[in-house]
Amino acid sequence: MTETDRSGRPADAFVPEPPVFLLSAAEARAAVPDLSRLLKSCVEDGAGIGFILPLSEEKAEAFWKDKLAGVEDGSAFVMVAKDGDNIAGVVMLMLATQDNGPHRAEVAKLMVHPDHRRKGLARKLMTAIDGLALSLDRWLLVLDTVTGDRAEKLYPTCGYKKAGVIPDYAYDSHGTLDATTVFYKDLR
Numbered sequence: 001m002t003e004t005d006r007s008g009r010p011a012d013a014f015v016p017e018p019p020v021f022l023l024s025a026a027e028a029r030a031a032v033p034d035l036s037r038l039l040k041s042c043v044e045d046g047a048g049i050g051f052i053l054p055l056s057e058e059k060a061e062a063f064w065k066d067k068l069a070g071v072e073d074g075s076a077f078v079m080v081a082k083d084g085d086n087i088a089g090v091v092m093l094m095l096a097t098q099d100n101g102p103h104r105a106e107v108a109k110l111m112v113h114p115d116h117r118r119k120g121l122a123r124k125l126m127t128a129i130d131g132l133a134l135s136l137d138r139w140l141l142v143l144d145t146v147t148g149d150r151a152e153k154l155y156p157t158c159g160y161k162k163a164g165v166i167p168d169y170a171y172d173s174h175g176t177l178d179a180t181t182v183f184y185k186d187l188r
Ligand SMILES: CC(C)(COP(=O)(O)OP(=O)(O)OC[C@H]1O[C@@H](n2cnc3c(N)ncnc32)[C@H](O)[C@@H]1OP(=O)(O)O)[C@@H](O)C(=O)NCCC(=O)NCCS
Pocket: 042, 047, 048, 049, 109, 110, 111, 112, 113, 116, 117, 118, 119, 120, 121, 122, 123, 124, 144, 145, 146, 149, 150, 151, 153, 154, 155, 157
């Protein structure tokens, strides 16, 4: 059966430029071990992406398996950046499912393996996210990131505007409270 998004379009209608690839639900399922290793490497390197150390392989796998339901029902999309056959980076697009948000989506879990940073992979993933979102008529993108983190420097260079800062929003991977900066991008 062809996988479709929430508007009934084929989920593979958007084709990003390599080295970025949009995973089908079956590909995302098969990629869970690789995505889990990527998540673990990033968290162990200090990424503030929702986890506190130590992060077990089981917990990392459980996270991605939980996301598969959204990929299967067309409300979430996983795009990866590859180095050869290896997954070097990932980003997710999560469609707003509320009746009042058919134009909106959240960009989440952007991460690039520590060995592959500063080669432009995050920027390529963020460019591909714009194309994917537009292909789904989602023109308002939102995201948040740890205030002061390197990712906070990335998003304005990708056209995101800063909406504001929420103090003491989340614990970092070592258990200290950090502020978060909320960004948005209007693709119209
Ligand atoms: C943030 C992250 C995704 C950047 O990935 P990357 O592939 O290294 O980023 P790119 O090479 O595409 O860099 C794009 C731009 O981002 C900014 N940037 C990225 N890393 C930076 C750093 N360490 N210091 C300052 N600016 C940085 C720069 O503006 C850079 O452009 P430039 O290289 O032309 O100067 C990566 O460091 C990462 O995975 N961090 C951990 C996870 C995380 O925090 N994700 C964000 C969740 S909201």
